[in-house]
Amino acid sequence: MIKHIFVSEIDRTNLSQLKTVQGPARDTVDYAKVVVHKPWGYEYLMFENDFVAIWILPLKKGEATSMHCHPRKKSSLIVLSGKVLASTLNEWFELTELGGLIYEAGVFHTTKALTDDVFVMEIETPPLK
Numbered sequence: 001m002i003k004h005i006f007v008s009e010i011d012r013t014n015l016s017q018l019k020t021v022q023g024p025a026r027d028t029v030d031y032a033k034v035v036v037h038k039p040w041g042y043e044y045l046m047f048e049n050d051f052v053a054i055w056i057l058p059l060k061k062g063e064a065t066s067m068h069c070h071p072r073k074k075s076s077l078i079v080l081s082g083k084v085l086a087s088t089l090n091e092w093f094e095l096t097e098l099g100g101l102i103y104e105a106g107v108f109h110t111t112k113a114l115t116d117d118v119f120v121m122e123i124e125t126p127p128l129k
Contacts, residue, residue: 002078002102003101004101005088005102007105007106008088010108011069011088011089011108015069031048032048041059043055043122046121051127052126053123053125053129054122054123055124056120059082059111059113059118061116062112064085064110065110065111066110067108067109069106069109070103070124073105073125073126073127074104074124075102075103076101076123077121078123082116083113084111084120085112087110087111088107089108094114
């Protein structure tokens with residue numbers, strides 16, 4: 001099952017209250033050549049062109065990505081192995097292998113690994129890190 005998640009009123013409210021600053025380092029990092037270590041595991045860029053970026057995220061059991069949103073890009077998640085709890089600000093979904101979600105731009109979300117050996121594919125359109 002792949003479920004499509006649209007921006008809610010609570011997403012709009014929270015996004016309107018955030019102030020972000022994009023630093024110059026983000027424009028100079030070539031993510032195709034690095035593994036990005038995170039407290040919950042790591043991520044690496046598997047493929048990128050002008051239209052899409054595909055990331056692989058191995059998550060440690062019991063760990064979760066931060067609650068975040070992508071204001072200018074759509075993000076799709078597909079569970080490649082294991083079981084996760086995917087949450088927005090007002091819903092949650094347990095997903096297993098080949099389950100997925102499509103988050104429209106601006107939807108706050110997080111993903112938590114419920115089992116060992118969790119691998120998630122994240123597809124971002126457009127590819128704006």
